[in-house]
Amino acid sequence: MAQSTKTPLIRISKRPAVPTKTKALVYAAAILLALVVCGLVTTLMTGLDPIAVYATMINGAFGTTRRIWVLLQDMAMLLCVSLALAPAFRMKFWNLGGEGQVLMGCFACASCMLLLGDSLPNAALILVSLVASVVAGAVWGLVPAFFKARFNTNETLFTLMMNYVATQIVAYFVILWENPKGSGKIGMINQSSQAGWLPVIADSKYLLNIIVVAAITVLMYVYMRYSKHGFELAVVGESVDTARYAGINTSRVIVRTMLLSGAVCGIAGFLLVAGTNHTLTTTVSGGLGFTAVMVAWLAKFNPFGMIASSFLIVFMECGASEISTTFSLNQSFSDILTGIILFFIIGSEFFITYQLHFRGQTKAAQEATAGKEA
Amino acid sequence: MTDVPSKHAGPVGGTPAVQMCGITKRFGSLVANDSVDLEVYKGEVLALLGENGSGKTTLMDALCGLYFPDAGQILIDGKPVTITSPKDAFDYGIGMIHQHFKLVDVFTMVENVVLGLDQPGKLDLKAAADKITQIADTYGFDVDPYQKVYDMSVSQKQTAEILKLLYRGADILILDEPTAVLTPQEADKLFAVLRNMRDDGKAIIIITHKLREVLDISDRVAILRKGRHVADLVTKQTNEQEMTDLMVGHKVHLNIDRPLPVDPKPRIEVHGLTVKSADGLTKLDDVSFAAKSGEVLGIAGISGSGQKELLEAIAGLQPVASGSITYIGDDGKREELVGKSPRDIASLGVALSFVPEDRLGMGLVANMDITDNMMLRSYRVGSSPFADRKPPRQLAEKVVEELDVQTSGISDPVRRMSGGNVQKVLVGREISSSPTVLLTAYAVRGLDINTSYTIYDLINEQKKRGVAVVYVGEDLDVLIALADRILVLCDGKVSGIVDGRTADKNKVGMMMTELHEEGGANDGAEH
Structure with missing residues (x-):
């Protein structure tokens, strides 16, 4: 049969289920490709040797023992907030209020340290701070959840707005409790007594945080994968109708899950203030609540996958700030590199889900068929 | 050029309006269409028969430009064409009426018909309405062009969809299970219209599961099985039993x-x-x-x-x-x-095995595997905070085995399964709770004959148990029989x-x- 017509140059079709090994290979290829492109961009735009730039990045992340600790600490905090978002996201409740929930946890912890620092023994103070942080974060998660369950309000906007409320509350109290007077900020809380500070173990003020987050990671995985609650929230996320049909009280699941999500954010806030920063500012959470959204999505809400995605993000941040100082490049340059790498990683999802067919292949196949018919 | 066993003596010789040659379409390892040859002539109604997953819809989607085949050629009026989008299909006069109507509720019929037409100048609804009335009169439709869609019955909406295609000059019409939503009287009316269109020289392809309708309306029957075109029959020379056997591949009691x-x-x-x-x-x-x-x-x-x-x-x-x-x-x-x-x-x-329009909308969770779907009803058992997946896994294995569910494994998401198998999983779970x-x-919506009969048997079994x-x-027909x-x-x-x-x-x-x-x-x- 005559082939007088053209097939499209590129066609896209869906792939069947892809084995994990292939997925890992695609991701690895994506990162490799991203590094090559980053290298090209670096050379073309700055004239620098890309290998040297990468070496500096690695040095920035792992160069000294202190740097490794900072990397792990940053990773732990980011992971903690991502873990908090995971159950909400699995339930398709788009909790963009992680930032505010962490901040309220920080605020509650700092309040306890400031107000009760002199009156309670240290262990009791830490315990009270922890409980207060958890409650504060949980309440900040509960409010949008309640309105969602009761009135079906849009949780995305609601949680987002709650962030601003939290920031303003903290701003108010920072001025109220400023120390020294007139500085407009709260200095180190209980600097001399170290009341309410988490204990330093193995000479590192970060280690405790890291251990706590590691424990939360395992617990969250078990909760989401094996518990009845985890099953319920997944069903609610997939289809509210099905959940209703199965006799699941969806309102209760929404509220319960957001209490958990907020509570874990509260723990993150507690670790930030009592564990590392020992102070309260409006920016103490440093955008964790938003970066965590990306971390959670990259890992498809799998707690163990989030270890990898939070590492990637934190590594890029550490490395990027190092190259900006070493090569006196603008901080924006490191953002460009981060952007390129994320683009490739997220883009690789496409190649995992879909398959491309090029014209040549199709034509060959068609000719084979035509030949058979002739 | 075809090795299809055929009783076909072309009722209307000449060049086929549509000729599909060697159409092959794969989805991953699944071959949905395996070198299918199909032709439709002007002035005939072709019934496309096949079980679920036999590739009917894929084949028609290829004709409509929704999928591009991996191999094969489509000829319209004898000329090879490339159809890469629904618009291309339309330019060749191919129109499809889907099961789900695509109409704007708050618009009138005429507004829906002209919607999306790229005409220069002022929009003349009056002229369009006149043209609609004229087309309707030609084929025996009963329409009011100024009726709002939300006031229409299902059958009127379907009429609007058909008119939309005819207005745009479609010569080749594909109807996907058009009678599923109609009463018998409405279906008869539709068939009368289809006969008029056929006599006017249109080529009509109708996808249906109801064999009685095939005998009633079609001139020719093409039967697909597992992606292959297994038979091409002249309707007058066949019967329900023969069609069913060809469709299923073995003898079936009807x-x-x-x-x-x-x-x-x-x-x-x-x-x-x-x-x-x-x-x-x-x-x-x-x-x-x-x-x-x-x-x-x-x-x-x-x-x-x-x-x-x-x-x-x-x-x-x-x-x-x-x-x-x-x-x-x-x-x-x-x-x-x-x-x-x-x-x-x-x-x-009280067990509810409710299948809404969308089979997966309620009752099953599409993204979960069979095991997790099995425990949807029973996961609360016991006081442990953890869900015990062992009993549901056993139940899943039992249902898969007893109801012959086609799946690559019980840990495969149910969305990857075909409609009939999804249905079996749902019904299997509901029955397992020994309901009263x-x-x-x-x-049996959208299920092929074989699976439908399995479901009827299951229902009768429950009935015998006093449910x-x-x-x-x-x-x-089924209601009256069952x-x-x-x-x-x-x-x-x-x-x-x-x-x-x-x-x-x-x-x-x-x-x-x-x-x-x-x-x-x-x-x-x-x-």
Whole structure:
């Protein structure tokens, strides 16, 4: 049969289920490709040797023992907030209020340290701070959840707005409790007594945080994968109708899950203030609540996958700030590199889900068929 | 050029309007179409038959530009063409009427018809309406071009869809299960129109599962099985049995069993049930009936007559405005179901195997595997905070084996399975809870003959066990063959309850469209 017509140059079709090994290979290829492109961009735009730039990045992340600790600490905090978002996201409740929930946890912890620092023994103070942080974060998660369950309000906007409320509350109290007077900020809380500070173990003020987050990671995985609650929230996320049909009280699941999500954010806030920063500012959470959204999505809400995605993000941040100082490049340059790498990683999802067919292949196949018919 | 076993002696010689040669389409390792050859001539109705997953829809999607085949060539009027988008298909005069209508509710018919037409100058609705009326008159449609879509019945909406294509000059029409939503009378009307269009020289392809309709409307039948074109028959020279055997690949018994109910006792009594939708529309109006143990109660009605609300009300998923639903246990104990939670009702043994328009919309979670779907009903068992996946896994294996579910494994998400297999999983789970009442809606919607009969067998098995089965169906032939009694709903009211063994299809069809106060005389419908 005559082939007088053209097939499209590129066609896209869906792939069947892809084995994990292939997925890992695609991701690895994506990162490799991203590094090559980053290298090209670096050379073309700055004239620098890309290998040297990468070496500096690695040095920035792992160069000294202190740097490794900072990397792990940053990773732990980011992971903690991502873990908090995971159950909400699995339930398709788009909790963009992680930032505010962490901040309220920080605020509650700092309040306890400031107000009760002199009156309670240290262990009791830490315990009270922890409980207060958890409650504060949980309440900040509960409010949008309640309105969602009761009135079906849009949780995305609601949680987002709650962030601003939290920031303003903290701003108010920072001025109220400023120390020294007139500085407009709260200095180190209980600097001399170290009341309410988490204990330093193995000479590192970060280690405790890291251990706590590691424990939360395992617990969250078990909760989401094996518990009845985890099953319920997944069903609610997939289809509210099905959940209703199965006799699941969806309102209760929404509220319960957001209490958990907020509570874990509260723990993150507690670790930030009592564990590392020992102070309260409006920016103490440093955008964790938003970066965590990306971390959670990259890992498809799998707690163990989030270890990898939070590492990637934190590594890029550490490395990027190092190259900006070493090569006196603008901080924006490191953002460009981060952007390129994320683009490739997220883009690789496409190649995992879909398959491309090029014209040549199709034509060959068609000719084979035509030949058979002739 | 084809090795298809054929009895075909072309009824209308000449160049085919559409010729598909060697169409192959793969989805991953699945071959949906395997070198399919198909031709349709002007002035004929071709019925495309095949079980679920036999590749009918894929083939038609290739013709409509929704998929591009991996191999093969399409010829229109003998000329090779490339169809890469629905627009290309349209330029060649190919139009498809899907099961789900694509109309703007707040627009009139004429507005919907001209929507998307790229015409320069001023929009002349009057001229368009005149043209619609003229087309309608040619083919025997009964239309009002200025009627709003939201005022239209399902059949009128379908008419609007057909007119949309004809207005744009389509010569090749593809209809995907057009009668699934129609009453018998409406279907007859549609067929009359299709015959007129055929006589006018249009090429028509109709996809349907109802063999009676194939015999009624088509000139030729193309049968697909497992992606291959296995037979090409002249309708006049074939019969239901032959078509079924070819479709399934082996002999099939085409009789639905209807064992006599053994010792039927009222199990569920509904009195004066009234249900209103969220926006205050009355969905069920003073409905009364009894469902008895060991009996299949069929529910007939045009879609949207309150079937969904009725089943949901019994299952506790739908708020009830007034009336009562009483469950009568084996010991004669009466329990009021209105006001009970779905979980409490389920624990009484009321199983709902409800299949809404979208099979996966309720009852199953598409992204979860069979095991997790099995435990949807039972995961609460035990006081442990953790869900025990062992019993549901065993149940999943049992259902897969006993109902012959085609799947690559019980840990595969159910969304990857075909409709029939999804249905088996759902029904299998509901039956496994050994219910006393089985509510099922559209249990065989979109299923092929073989799977449908498996489902009928399952229903009869439950009936023999003394389960009260409520079966909402859309195929009247099946309802009349399967149900012991048929309750006919019309616009939320009971227009009668008839005996399934003596019911007349046309009479039931009439009852679906208008209230028959005397209709239910033989069964004492209380209204």
